Amino acid sequence: MxxxxxxxxxxxxxxxxxxxxxxxxxxxxxxxxxxxxxxxxxxxxxxxxxxxxxxxxxxxxxxxxxxxxxxxxxxxxxxxxxxxxxxxxxxxxxxxxxxxxxxxxxxxxxxxxGETGLSQESKDVLMSLSKPVNIQVFVTPTCPYCQSMVRLAHQAAVESDLVTAHMVESTEFPHLAQRYGVMGVPKTVINETASLDGAVPEHVFMHHLQEAGKQL
Amino acid sequence: MNRQAAHDLIVIGGGPAGLTAGLYAGRGGLRAAIVEKLMPGGLVANTERIDNYPGFPEGISGYDLAQRLQAQAARFGAEFISDEAVGITPEPKSFTVPLASKKVLRAKALVIATGAFPKKLGVPGERELLGKGVSYCAVCDGAFFRGQEVAVVGGGDSAIQEAVYLAGLCSKVTVVHRRSSLRAAESLQKLAFRNERISFAWDKSVSAIEGSSGVTGVRVMDKGTGVDEVIPASGVFIYVGYSPNSAVAGSLVKLDEAGHIVTDDNMATSHPGIYAAGDVRRKLVRQIAGAVGDAATAAVAAQHYIENL
CATH class of the missing domain: 3.40.30.10 (Glutaredoxin)
Known part of the structure; x- marks a missing residue:
């Protein structure tokens, strides 16, 4: 079918x-x-x-x-x-x-x-990263807001060699959902250290990425 | 800085009203841009199924409708900008709109179509347990409570629609409502009343959401007897109405007590050149069908305003 x-x-x-x-x-x-x-x-x-x-x-x-x-x-x-x-x-x-x-x-x-529609300001933030950043975006397939966070994470990965970005479908990996305390999506985990509940605009996302990059 | 307005019309907000305003403005030959901070469709994208938007006899998902509206606006040349408008500054015969990215847009007229956001209960535990069992999106988070007991707070269309959705996943859904009857549409009420997994806690006001690492229950008080009890639930979904997103224009235009933008029949606000459409506006009925009607009027009225500048 x-x-x-x-x-x-x-x-x-x-x-x-x-x-x-x-x-x-x-x-x-x-x-x-x-x-x-x-x-x-x-x-x-x-x-x-x-x-x-x-x-x-x-x-x-x-x-x-x-x-x-x-x-x-x-x-x-x-x-x-x-x-x-x-x-x-x-x-x-x-x-x-x-x-x-x-x-x-x-x-x-x-x-x-090899490029995205991210704003120049976002690209500048990504250029300024000096350490690797991994982003995990926890989603469910029925969550309309999750897509906007997955997009931002993947766009960041395309723009920066230091960023890797994973969509993680929460219900298929319950051990990960449990480990990161995911009971609502989207939930974005950056470098295991920072997490972000809900969908946020591009500039807020980049701010969190920048902060998480500093904490390494 | 270039004093010439780069756009004729800027629409703030990319829900059904904003996208429709963009469509009408584009079709009218205006250089129009729609500024949306999250995703096209706004709150509508969060609605699993829309059964009362004319022209879709089988219903349509909110996401699908949003995609179609955006494609239609784009077809007539409206530009879609993913950014957040953080203010409005009136200038002679134009407005500047600073964005979160530090860019500044300039246009001759504005349509405010920023919609509304889900109201919070404002009780202890609500903020602390957000993402740990407190949710405002059943289709997003329902899967985490499969086979468990959950509560839905509210008695309107959204509350009952989502209660029915959750009953398909959860073992028990308790609808907590502060009145003794529902405000939801008759057809939704019927669906809920005949669903064995849905029960009702009438005349109850929520005083707290209980739990530490996750939600364990909803503390309610009976409005008649004053009796306090905890309804066990591992998830609580809150649908108690919406508050208007009028902050971006709030200091420039007249608002009502609840913060809705007051307009005349042509969607004109108290400030010349600023129009409003959709849920952010003061009106009786907040439906997609009404929002797109507002937006068509607002875009055409704005065009008349621009042509007479």
């Missing part, structure tokens, strides 16, 4: 045609057992990848293909690493469905172009 409606498929073909620049690789990590959302995630990726000849899908087994998993720092599945001319550190852990499908599409475009 096709997940995407014909109308949406056509729109995506047009959007990718207009906006994609360099090739993008989706490195997908999966396994057959004990992974409820690996199958559905694969179905989504298999429908998305053929919509542009600039997108390729590589599927790796999380257990057997250890070298690849280590290369991309994958520690849980399902996982999608969005790789462009280089690895910007853009990851999706858990199914990129619901509102997060839009995040995946947008991140593919940003990674392909």
């Amino acid at each position: 096709a997940l995407l409606k014909d109308e949406d498929r056509q729109k995506l073909v047009e959007e990718f045609g207009q906006k994609l620049a360099s090739p993008v690789k989706l490195a997908f990590f999966t396994q057959n057992l004990d992974c409820m959302y690996c199958g559905p995630t694969e179905m989504i990726l298999k429908e998305l990848a053929p919509l542009s000849d600039k997108i390729t899908l590589e599927t790796w087994n999380f257990v057997n293909d250890k070298t690849q998993a280590e290369l991309y720092g994958i520690d849980k599945i399902p996982a999608v690493a969005v790789i462009g001319a280089k690895d910007h550190g853009v990851r999706f852990y858990g199914i990129p469905a619901g509102y997060e499908f839009a995040s995946l599409v947008a991140s593919i475009i940003d990674v392909s172009r």
Whole structure:
């Protein structure tokens, strides 16, 4: 069964045609057992990848293909690493469905172009970082506000080599939700030290990133 | 600094009203920009299903509607700016609007469509337990309370709609309401009353949200008997109405006691060149259908104002 409606498929073909620049690789990590959302995630990726000849899908087994998993720092599945001319550190852990499908599409475009629509002020903040920053954005696929935080985190990763950004689907990784006390989304955890509840505007997000970068 | 206004019209707020104002302004040939701090759609994007917006007989998700409105505004040339307007400064025949990013926009007229934000109860525990069981978004956070008991505070459309949604995930949903009947639409009430997982605590005012690392219950007081009790719940979803986001224009335009912007029939505020549309405005009914109507009027009225400058 096709997940995407014909109308949406056509729109995506047009959007990718207009906006994609360099090739993008989706490195997908999966396994057959004990992974409820690996199958559905694969179905989504298999429908998305053929919509542009600039997108390729590589599927790796999380257990057997250890070298690849280590290369991309994958520690849980399902996982999608969005790789462009280089690895910007853009990851999706858990199914990129619901509102997060839009995040995946947008991140593919940003990674392909190697640049984002962030403001010059935000880019200046990212340029000023001197230490690595990891951002985990906890989401649920039914959360409309989460997407705006995932977008900001992934955009920051594309713009700065020091930033890596992970979408984490909370219900699939309850141990992480528990560890970071996630009972509401979006919740953004920066370098394990700082956390941010709810969706915030771009300038507020960048301020938190800057502060967390200092605390290392 | 360039004194020439770069835009004819700036719309502050990107919900249904703001996007519609952008659409009408763009179609009218104005150079229009919509400034939105979070995402297109505003509060509407948070609504799982909208069943009363005309033209969508099967209903439409808030997110879908927002995407469509934005695409339509963009088609007619309205610019979408992801930023936060932090003030308004009137200048001769124009306004400057400073943004959070330190950029400054300039336009001949403004439409304030900043909408409203969910009201807080203002009780102990509410702020402390935010993100730890206190939520204002059932579709976002309901999944964390699967199979558990939760409470919904409120008796309007949003409260009952979300109670019904939560009943699909949670073992028990208690609707806590300060009156003895609901304000929600009849069709929603029916859905709630016949749902076995939903029960009602009538005539109760919430005095505190209990818990330390997570919510354990809602402390309520019966308004008739004065009896105090704790309703056990691991999540509490608060839908007690909305407050207008009028701060950006508050010192320039006339507001009512609740902070809504007062307008005339043409959506003009007390300040020439500033118009208001949607939930931020003083009016009886706050619905998407009304917000887009306000916005069409505001954009056309603003265009007349600009042409007569």
